[in-house]
Amino acid sequence: MIIERAYVSGVSPGEGEWPWFLPCVRGLVADGLRFTAPVTYLVGENGSGKSTLVEALAEGFGLDSWGGSHDWRHASHRPRSVLGERIRFDAAPRGRRMLGSWSARKGFFLRAETALNALDREGFAPESVSHGEGFLAAFRGKFLHPGLYVMDEPEAALSFSSCLELLGHVDQLVRSGGQVVCATHSPLLTALPGADIIEVGDHGMRRVAWGELALVDHWRRYLADPRSYLRHILD
Template identity: 90%
Template sequence: MIIEHAYAHVASYEQDEWPWSVPCVRGLLEDGLRFTAPVTFLVGENGSGKSTLVEALAEGFGLDSWGGSHDWRYASHRPKSVLGEHIRFDAAPRGRRMLGSWSARKGFFLRAETALGALDREGFAPDSVSHGEGFLAAFRGKFLQPGLYVMDEPEAALSFSSCLELLGHVDQLVKNGGQVICATHSPLLTALPGADIIEVGAHGMRRVVWRELALVDHWRRYLADPQSYLRHVLD
């Protein structure tokens, strides 16, 4: 692992203003976030703050919030978010050298909204392949060396079989010394053995085992009986 603890100290803030109004952000300010496994999944409903959190973690590590590798740090000229500029890390033993020097930091931030533009900047020519194939090109070509790899809903562009391929890349990456933090809605991805799963919501943040995730329960019940859900949304 590269990092074992993330935290943020802010001298003063308005609790009713974004992002301080987001429960998981307040949890980060109060207690920090400990990483107990090489792969951490953040799950929660839309608006729960998981994307806000992973973007800030990527920024705190020195990755461009627009997306891309450590080689393109702030190439988009976007300023750090108000949360990202306050993020600090405690290094795991294997990550002390990397956190001790900006030039030594390695990693990649893949966010669904800007992935194609970031991949084009990285030289992957995504216009010549499908959206999902462009994502997989990044996994194959950039998720290789030890470093911190942050992903925001990578399943958005991937089929079932491509999600399985992604898990294979993630497994190999952590065996090579990498660490992954991923915000997701996918019960397939979160089933990765040994991964730490943190559910974010009105409660803030809490660790949950896969079989007890709300998203796993909903998918299980929907696949067993779609009509039990559809009757509430279709006339």
């Protein structure tokens, strides 16, 4: 493990502006977020705040909020988010060494909407490959060393078989000492054995078993009978 707990420093729980009113952020302020496995998935509906959380975690670790590796801190010249500025970590010994020395820090922040720009900046020439192949190039070339790897909906550009390949990369990464935090809508990715799944929503944050996830239930029922869903939205 690299980080064992994330929490927020210097915030009054009464602050009412974004992102402090999000239930998951209120939970982070009140109780922090403990990491109990090398792979943590954050799942939830659009607007629940899971992307806000993973971006802040990446920023708190020193990764550029626009995406990229530890070597490209603030390469996008975007200011850090108000939440990212206040994220703090309780870290394992390896994580404390990384947080205490920039040269020792390793990691990558992969966000779906800016992944190809980040890869181009790091010399992957994504114009020569498809969107999905560009994502896989990052996994093959950047997800290698013990460190913190943060992903925001990586399945957006990936086929079913490419998602399976991603799971293989994640498994090898954590076996070598890496840690992964991923926001996702994918029932395939969240099925990784041993992963910790945290559901984000109006309730804040809670740990849920894969088989109890709403997204898994919806996919099962949709694939079994698409018309039971489509009749509500199609004329």
